Every structure is written in C-alpha cells, then in structure tokens.
Amino acid sequence: MSNQAQNISPVSVPLAAKKKSKENSVWRRLLKNKLALVGMIIIAIMVIFSVFAPLIATHPPNAMDLANSLSEPGVDGHILGTDNYGRDLFSRIIYGTQISLIVGIFAIGLGGMIGTLLGLVAGYYGGKWDAIIMRLMDGLFAFPFILLSIALMTVLGAGLFNVILAIGVANIPGFARIVRGQVLAVKEEEYIEVTRSLGANHSRIIFHHILPNCMAPIIVYATMNVAGAIISEAALSFLGLGVQPPTASWGSILKDGKDFLVLSPHMATFSGLAILLSVLGFNLFGDGLRDALDPKMKV
Amino acid sequence: MLRLILRRLVDLIPTLLVVATTVFIITRMIPGDPAAVLLGPQASPDEIAKMRESLGLNQPMYLQYIDFLGSLLQGDLGTSLGYHQPVLSLILERFPNTLLLSVCALAIALLIGIPAGIISATKQYSAWDYTVMILSLVGVSMPIFWLGVMLVLYFSVHLGWLPATGMGSLSEGFGSVITHLVLPSIALSTIPMATFARITRSSMLEVIRQDYIKTARAKGLREFFVVWKHALKNAMTPLLTVMGMQISSMLGGAVLTETIFSWPGMGRLVVDAIENRDFVVVQGTVLFIAVIFVLINLLVDILYTVVNPRVNLSNKGEG
Numbered sequence: 001m002s003n004q005a006q007n008i009s010p011v012s013v014p015l016a017a018k019k020k021s022k023e024n025s026v027w028r029r030l031l032k033n034k035l036a037l038v039g040m041i042i043i044a045i046m047v048i049f050s051v052f053a054p055l056i057a058t059h060p061p062n063a064m065d066l067a068n069s070l071s072e073p074g075v076d077g078h079i080l081g082t083d084n085y086g087r088d089l090f091s092r093i094i095y096g097t098q099i100s101l102i103v104g105i106f107a108i109g110l111g112g113m114i115g116t117l118l119g120l121v122a123g124y125y126g127g128k129w130d131a132i133i134m135r136l137m138d139g140l141f142a143f144p145f146i147l148l149s150i151a152l153m154t155v156l157g158a159g160l161f162n163v164i165l166a167i168g169v170a171n172i173p174g175f176a177r178i179v180r181g182q183v184l185a186v187k188e189e190e191y192i193e194v195t196r197s198l199g200a201n202h203s204r205i206i207f208h209h210i211l212p213n214c215m216a217p218i219i220v221y222a223t224m225n226v227a228g229a230i231i232s233e234a235a236l237s238f239l240g241l242g243v244q245p246p247t248a249s250w251g252s253i254l255k256d257g258k259d260f261l262v263l264s265p266h267m268a269t270f271s272g273l274a275i276l277l278s279v280l281g282f283n284l285f286g287d288g289l290r291d292a293l294d295p296k297m298k299v
Numbered sequence: 300m301l302r303l304i305l306r307r308l309v310d311l312i313p314t315l316l317v318v319a320t321t322v323f324i325i326t327r328m329i330p331g332d333p334a335a336v337l338l339g340p341q342a343s344p345d346e347i348a349k350m351r352e353s354l355g356l357n358q359p360m361y362l363q364y365i366d367f368l369g370s371l372l373q374g375d376l377g378t379s380l381g382y383h384q385p386v387l388s389l390i391l392e393r394f395p396n397t398l399l400l401s402v403c404a405l406a407i408a409l410l411i412g413i414p415a416g417i418i419s420a421t422k423q424y425s426a427w428d429y430t431v432m433i434l435s436l437v438g439v440s441m442p443i444f445w446l447g448v449m450l451v452l453y454f455s456v457h458l459g460w461l462p463a464t465g466m467g468s469l470s471e472g473f474g475s476v477i478t479h480l481v482l483p484s485i486a487l488s489t490i491p492m493a494t495f496a497r498i499t500r501s502s503m504l505e506v507i508r509q510d511y512i513k514t515a516r517a518k519g520l521r522e523f524f525v526v527w528k529h530a531l532k533n534a535m536t537p538l539l540t541v542m543g544m545q546i547s548s549m550l551g552g553a554v555l556t557e558t559i560f561s562w563p564g565m566g567r568l569v570v571d572a573i574e575n576r577d578f579v580v581v582q583g584t585v586l587f588i589a590v591i592f593v594l595i596n597l598l599v600d601i602l603y604t605v606v607n608p609r610v611n612l613s614n615k616g617e618g
Contacts, residue, residue: 135313136317139317139321140321142317155329261452272445279442
C-alpha cells in the first residue's frame with residue numbers, strides 16, 4: 001500500500017482527527033495548569049536569553065576589568081556586579097544560559113535517541129536481545145548519575161562536547177528502561193497484530209506504530225531530564241570538570257563565587273539562582289506535561 | 300523468602316559484571332598512554348615503561364580484563380599513586396564518614412518529608428498543602444552544591460553558628476562532630492526530603508479515599524490512628540521504591556556535598572583523586588559506590604516484600 005493510499009484511507013481520516021483532538025486537549029490541560037505555565041515562561045525566557053545573548057548582555061562576557069573586580073551589584077552599570085576578574089556577572093549569566101540549554105538539549109537528545117533505540121529493540125524483539133540490552137542497562141544504572149558523568153569526564157577531559165557526551169551516556173539507561181516498558185505494553189495491542197498480519201515489516205511496526213505510541217512518556221521523561229542535565233553540567237563545571245574558562249557557565253561562576261564567598265557573595269548567589277530557576281522551570285513544565293498527557297499519573 | 304533473596308543475589312552477578320566491565324572500559328578510554336597520563340608530564344620513559352609493566356598494559360586487552368576481574372574478586376582495587384596505599388583501605392577509611400553523613404541526611408529527609416506529605420494529603424488544598432507543595436517543588440530542583448554554599452554563607456560566615464568545613468573530632472567531644480554534621484546533612488537531605496513529601500502526599504491521597512479507610516472512620520477510630528497506622532502502612536510501598544533510588548543518588552550527591560564542606564568521605568576522596576589525576580583511586584571508588592548502590596537496591600527489594608508480601612520479588616522489575 002502506498003503512503004498516499006494510506007493517507008486517504010477511510011480509517012486514517014477519523015484517526016487523524018482523533019489525534020488532533022487529543023493534541024488539542026493536551027494543550028488545553030497544559031495551559032490550564034498554572035505551575036506548568038510558569039515553567040513554560042521560565043523556559044521561554046531561557047531560550048530568549050540564549051538566542052539574543054549578544055543583544056541582552058550589557059558587556060562582552062569575557063572582557064576583564066581588573067580595576068573593577070568584585071564590584072557590588074548596580075555599581076558602574078554592572079547590574080549584578082562583577083566577578084574576580086572584573087567581568088560583568090549579568091552578561092556572563094546570560095551567556096551561561098546558552099551552555100546550560102545546549103548541554104540540556106543535546107545531552108538528552110543523545111541519551112534519548114540511543115536509549116530509545118535500545119529500549120525499542122529490547123522490548124520488541126525480547127528474548128536474548130532483551131536480556132543482553134537490559135543487563136547492560138542495569139549495570140549502567142548501578143552508577144549514581146553524577147558519578148558516571150564524573151568518571152567519564154575524568155578520562156575524556158573537560159570541554160563542552162565531552163560534557164554532552166558524558167551526561168548523554170549517563171542518561172541512556174533511563175530512556176531504555178522507560179521505552180522498553182512502554183513497548184512491552186504497546187506491542188500486545190490489537191492494532192499491532194493487525195498491522196503485522198497486513199504484512200508490515202519489523203522496522204515499520206517499530207518506527208511507525210510502536211514508537212509514536214511511546215512518545216508521551218519519552219517526552220515527559222526527556223523534559224524532566226533536561227533539568228537533571230542542567231544540574232549535572234553545573235555540577236561538573238563546579239568541580240572543574242565541565243566547560244573550561246573563560247567560557248561562561250553557571251557552574252564555573254559558582255565555583256569562582258565559592259572562593260570569594262565572604263568578599264562577594266553575589267557571585268555565588270546569582271549563579272546558583274540561575275541554576276535553580278532553570279531547573280525549576282523544566283521540572284514544572286515536565287510535571288505539567290505528565291499531568292496533561294496522563295492525568296492518572298498525577299503526583 | 301530465603302530462596303527469593305538467593306535468586307536476587309544470583310541475578311546481581313551479571314549486573315556487577317557490567318559494572319566492572321564499564322569501569323574497565325572507562326579507564327581504557329584515557330587518551331594516549333594511560334601509564335604516561337597516570338605519571339604526569341615529568342615522568343621519564345623508564346618510569347613510564349615500568350608503570351606499563353606494573354599495570355599490565357603490555358598484555359593483550361582480554362588478558363588485562365581477566366587480570367582486572369581476578370584482582371577485583373580478591374578485593375584488590377589497585378594501589379593509589381598519590382597516597383601509595385591500597386585503594387580499598389583508602390575507601391574503607393572514608394566509607395564510615397560518608398555513611399554517617401548519608402544516614403543523617405536520610406533521617407532528616409524521612410523525619411520531615413513523610414510527616415509533611417501526610418499532613419499535606421490530609422489537609423489537601425489548605426495553605427499548608429500549598430506551602431509544602433511549593434517548597435517540595437523548589438526542593439527537588441535545588442542544586443545542592445549551591446545550597447551548601449549558601450548555608451555556609453549564612454550559618455557560618457554571617458551568623459557564625461556552625462562550622463563551615465571539616466568533620467570535627469570525637470576527641471573534642473561528641474558535640475563537635477554533631478555541629479560539623481548539621482550543614483552538610485541539611486544540604487544532602489533537601490532533594491530526598493522534597494521527593495518523600497511529594498510521593499507521600501500522592502500515595503496517601505490515593506489510600507485515604509479507599510473503602511477500608513472510610514470503614515475505619517465509620518467504626519469511630521480516632522483520625523490519628525486511621526491516618527498514621529492504617530493509611531500510612533499501605534502508602535509505604537511506593538515510598539520504599541523511591542527511598543531506594545534516593546539513598547543511591549545520595550551517594551552521588553555526597554561527592555558534591557563533601558567537596559563543599561571538606562567532609563573527609565569517599566566523595567571528597569574522588570574529587571581529590573581527580574585533581575591529582577589519581578585514576579586508580581577514581582576507578583576504585585566509582586566501582587565501590589556502584590556496588591553499594593546495587594546492594595542498597597537489593598535491600599530495598601527485600602524490604603518491599605516484607606512491607607507488601609503480595610509483591611512477588613522474582614517478578615519485580617520485569618515487564
């Protein structure tokens with residue numbers, strides 16, 4: 001059956017309408033949830049800060065001015081003050097948003113793609129594939145998340161790409177488990193049997209029929225884990241293993257701030273608040289998404 | 300029960316094998332010659348050659364792997380290049396400190412998180428409920444390394460109430476250890492506390508609407524007993540699962556907390572080892588923590604069946 005024929009089949013028309021109506025009701029539920037809305041606003045602000053950082057930042061983020069180091073907030077046009085090198089803290093925090101979002105999105109994208117693929121294979125084929133993949137995932141799951149990232153960063157060396165790789169790898173088992181569980185439930189559905197009896201091959205069944213029905217928990221899990229990835233990046237940079245100076249990262253600003261805690265508490269305070277707010281934003285949005293996609297799961 | 304525990308122990312073998320293999324692969328990912336990296340840039344070619352020999356790096360990879368597993372089975376995690384001591388003895392020196400910190404943090408999290416969740420559920424949509432829910436939302440989003448820094452700023456630097464770093468010493472009195480323990484325990488307890496409050500609330504909300512609770516109330520049982528005895532017992536099952544995950548992630552969180560408060564535990568050992576490029580210690584500590592992590596999960600699985608005998612341990616986690 002050609003794709004075009006499938007698109008105009010009498011079954012697919014009501015299905016498409018039903019899908020659209022479901023999407024609308026998810027959006028309605030999401031927009032009604034005030035906390036989710038707060039989360040969405042925080043994420044939107046983060047995206048705006050990232051994209052328009054050169055326009056929003058008041059100073060170049062790495063421009064040093066040692067004569068004005070550790071200035072208080074509001075002094076000499078420095079909204080949030082300056083750091084130990086006299087760099088404008090507001091501008092560095094704005095540019096730090098870019099790093100947090102890049103790491104959050106790409107690390108979760110990487111971990112999500114590999115984990116989803118492994119979960120699909122394990123759940124769909126079962127048997128020895130399931131046993132091998134899930135034992136591997138159980139083993140990786142045995143490492144506390146941050147510790148696995150630390151171990152990987154220690155050998156890979158610091159840098160943005162390696163941070164994404166380390167956090168991405170640490171995220172693989174979580175996605176694999178979630179997707180496998182979903183696949184086990186979905187593959188028993190009647191419509192999968194029907195699709196199979198119509199002669200659809202494995203990859204078509206997996207990617208066209210099973211995967212779309214696993215997307216809701218994947219999206220919720222991914223959103224929540226962007227928050228985790230942002231914290232992990234900040235933690236790695238705080239330990240000196242993440243993004244390297246002079247690149248502005250919230251974790252590295254906090255690390256410097258810790259060394260000047262008595263003289264200039266604003267460095268640690270503002271960088272930490274930025275981490276807290278962004279993580280809170282993704283958590284609120286993730287909570288709202290989960291409630292909107294599956295109200296029964298409400299916590 | 301014993302048969303089920305034995306079965307779970309057997310199930311752990313492949314998991315532990317993957318853990319060991321992962322650590323082996325990670326250490327072999329060190330770019331360039333691991334011996335040269337371990338010794339640093341000042342090392343002479345002779346020293347590097349000796350190090351290669353002592354690490355068995357001249358052998359084929361599969362023999363290195365077999366040697367690695369053999370050493371692990373004998374409890375040999377290698378010798379630290381910085382401390383010149385067996386890694387296992389370094390870990391065992393510090394493990395009680397991490398355990399003390401984690402247990403205190405867990406106690407704080409349970410003692411505050413569970414009652415907060417229960418009261419929140421029993422007074423749903425009240426000011427208390429909203430306060431607990433907002434605080435727990437902030438709590439689960441808290442970067443504990445930042446909270447640690449802020450606690451030091453206010454309680455040590457500004458108010459001077461509590462020491463900022465170190466562990467104190469029993470020779471200075473029990474109070475010295477307690478005062479040193481307060482801030483790191485609070486920092487480490489924040490995320491589990493908020494998680495327990497959220498899970499307890501949702502689990503209690505489900506339970507207190509069930510018929511047997513209505514019956515207990517109808518029989519005239521005091522509300523205190525209805526909630527804290529009958530409802531809580533059945534609300535404990537999801538809490539136990541989460542507790543296992545939280546205890547495990549606390550071991551990871553301890554790395555950051557111990558760094559901020561200079562607490563002499565395993566986390567501090569890892570961070571110091573990273574700074575000194577002592578990969579043998581990093582490898583050994585990561586492996587040790589992962590094994591503890593696996594054993595805690597086993598313990599939680601067993602507790603799960605004790606609390607809720609209807610749960611079949613052998614089937615848990617499947618499907």
